[in-house]
Amino acid sequence: xxxxRTYSSLPVWNHLMDYVKSIYLLTSTFxxxxxxxxxxxxxxxxxxxxxMFASGTNGQLGPESRSHISQSMQALLETETLxxxxxxxxxxxxxxxxxxxxxxxxxxxxxQALLGRINRNFK
Numbered sequence: 039x040x041x042x043r044t045y046s047s048l049p050v051w052n053h054l055m056d057y058v059k060s061i062y063l064l065t066s067t068f069x070x071x072x073x074x075x076x077x078x079x080x081x082x083x084x085x086x087x088x089x090m091f092a093s094g095t096n097g098q099l100g101p102e103s104r105s106h107i108s109q110s111m112q113a114l115l116e117t118e119t120l121x122x123x124x125x126x127x128x129x130x131x132x133x134x135x136x137x138x139x140x141x142x143x144x145x146x147x148x149x150q151a152l153l154g155r156i157n158r159n160f161k
Contacts (some may be wrong), residue, residue: 044098049148050091050149053145054091056141057141060141061081061084061138062084064080072124079120080117080124087110088110090113094110095107107149107152114142114145114146117138121135
């Protein structure tokens with residue numbers, strides 16, 4: 039019998055998966071010398087986000103989930119920094135960065151809402 043996992047039933051989970059796929063598609067277009075540099079860093083960091091999120095929210099959202107969600111938020115912002123570097127190096131265009139920043143902002147809002155929910159339920 040299959041049991042439902044809390045993390046994968048949350049809307050943010052699908053947005054995280056979309057973000058991971060977007061970053062993987064983007065980095066596949068990087069120049070060869072950057073696939074091993076910034077491309078690898080971005081891929082490693084972007085996969086950290088859902089992994090940390092899942093490890094902290096498997097089963098239920100509780101007080102212990104706070105640190106995992108915070109770590110996921112930190113990794114999300116680190117990917118934004120790497121994307122800004124990519125734009126500064128002309129690897130991606132400003133419009134691409136804007137599109138990713140919109141995704142980042144939306145995911146960050148969802149993380150904030152989850153943290154608010156945890157804080158209200160577990161004072």
